[in-house]
Amino acid sequence: MPPKTCALCSSARAILKRPKTGQQICKDCFFYVFETEVHNTITEAQLFKPGDRVAIGASGGKDSTVLAHVMKTLNDRYNYGLELLLLSIDEGITGYRDDSLETVKRNQEQYDMSLKILSYDELYGWTMDAIVAQIGKKNNCTFCGVFRRQALDRGAAILNVDHIVTGHNADDIAETVLMNIMRGDIARLGRCTSICTQGEDTIKRSKPFKYAYEKEIVMYAYFKKLDYFSTECIYSPDAYRGHARAFLKDLEAARPSAIIDIIHSGEAFEIKEVVKATQKIQQTCKRCGYMSSNELCKACTLLEGLERGMANAGVTDRARKKMDAEGPAPENLRIIPFFQQPAAPHRTDISIADTST
Amino acid sequence: MATITLSVNFSGGLETLFANRTAHTVSIPARVPVDAALWDTWPAAPESAGAPDADAVTMKPADMAYLLHHLRTRVLTARPELFLEHGTVRPGILALINDADWELEGEGAALLHDEDEVVFISTLHGG
Ligand SMILES: [Zn+2]
Ligand SMILES: [Zn+2]
DSSP: OOOOBOTTTSSSBOOEEOTTTOOEEOHHHHHHHHHHHHHHHHHHTTOOOTTOEEEEEOOSSHHHHHHHHHHHHHHHHTTOOOEEEEEEEEOOOTTTHHHHHHHHHHHHHHHTOEEEEEEHHHHHSOOHHHHHHHHOSSSHHHHHHHHHHHHHHHHHHHHTOSEEEOOOOHHHHHHHHHHHHHHTOHHHHHHHTOSEEOOSSSOEEEOTTTTOOHHHHHHHHHHTTOOOOOOOOSSOOOHHHHHHHHHHHHHHHHOTTHHHHHHHHHHHOOOOHHHHHHSOOOEEOTTTOOEESSSSOHHHHHHHHHHTTOGGGGTOHHHHHHHHHTOSOOTTOOOOOOOOOOOOOOOOSOOOOOOOO | OOEEEEEEEEETTGGGGTTTOSEEEEEEESEEESSGGGGGGOSOOTTSTTOOOGGGSOEEEOBHHHHHHHIIIIIOOSOGGGTEETTEEOTTEEEEETTEEGGGTTGGGOBOOTTOEEEEEEOOSOO
16 A cells, blocks of 8 residues: 555645544654644634743643643744743652652653652641552542542642643543533533633633543654653543543544543533532632632541541542531641642733734 | 564563563564454464365455564563553553654555664553
8 A cells, every 4th residue: 555645735645544533644744733732722822922831730740741742842832931940749659659750750850841740648647649648549539539639729829820731632622521420410510511611719720732632642642752741540440441441532533523422411511500509619628728618628527537547438428427426626627738829920812823824 | 474574662661561671573474364353373384284275265454453463472571461452552552663653654555665773662660
């Protein structure tokens, strides 16, 4: 079979069949369209303003490694005027996170960005290794997820950044839409497709890869020879997400537009005001100052359970009541350092728009 | 019998299914039976009992479908279900032949030649 020719430039050899369009394109055209589509996502959603300090949530994995590379490329090419930093969370998982952090440290040199690593150990006094040693592998993803979310916000506050970007891609978002539908979590369904989330006093978070397919992210990393880490977490992977992922990949094999179709379905759901009203009003945690929908934030509840040897207290309501019945938290309980929201920096009202035309 | 030698690379976590090694050199017959049911016993020593009569078998040049079978039966060391599903790679695994997406070359029907470089990358691990 003779080599296929690129559908865009009609000269070079095609190296990729695009999952979105089926188009066959060459390496240079692929780099260009991939980067340009991310740029369009950024400008259409007006994600940034000149002068913004933006932390890239970096795990050393493929998505965040490609995100760091593409953010740097676009910032230089289109003069976004952003100050880019890397923010990594060290969950304390020997043989997994310690290796992937080595990748992030190499990225820091390759991309010439400053790097902040914040560990569960320094923030909560517990590594995931220690948590799993106490509670086993059953609910450890709950702890890790809650702790990571808060750690990212706290890391961003320490770095005094305006914005956190994460490497969530189109496949991840479609997967989350499916999971929220299957769980009947309509409130989350309404939020999970938004490209940018910002509550009253949370740090802005966004997903520049919202429309980028996983296949293209991996191909981009491969052809650019980017250095990334790809080992599954050694503690039980999220089985429910695993099934959603396998199902989604099967759908995509039968119909390549399935991923974007599912994201659009998620966006098209109209959430009734009644459902919105059941979402609890945000307050701040009385113990650590982090935003919370209860008196105590989820992380403080989980931490108190760990410290008092009743780890399930943060996982189920029944165990929580049982712990409360055993009396108030002891005086000398280990607590999370108080969260200080960074003072809002001066913002201009000009967003970065496409000035290349 | 003529053979072809391929360089085969696994990454993105797939290497854990192949003796934790990224780079493999693999030799396969240049021509293989069209009938996939014969692959398990191919290539067979000519004198072995029950071996198909080479002259009576319809042959074709080696292709990716044959390579997948060869990798699963002779190179893979753990959990075949994470590599193949319904006779092809599991959804979420990318394959490239000489640095081009195998979807451009007909996937399983893509023909292989001596010294070709084949790469398999899993997209399913970590973000
Ligand atoms: Zn081209
Ligand atoms: Zn708290």
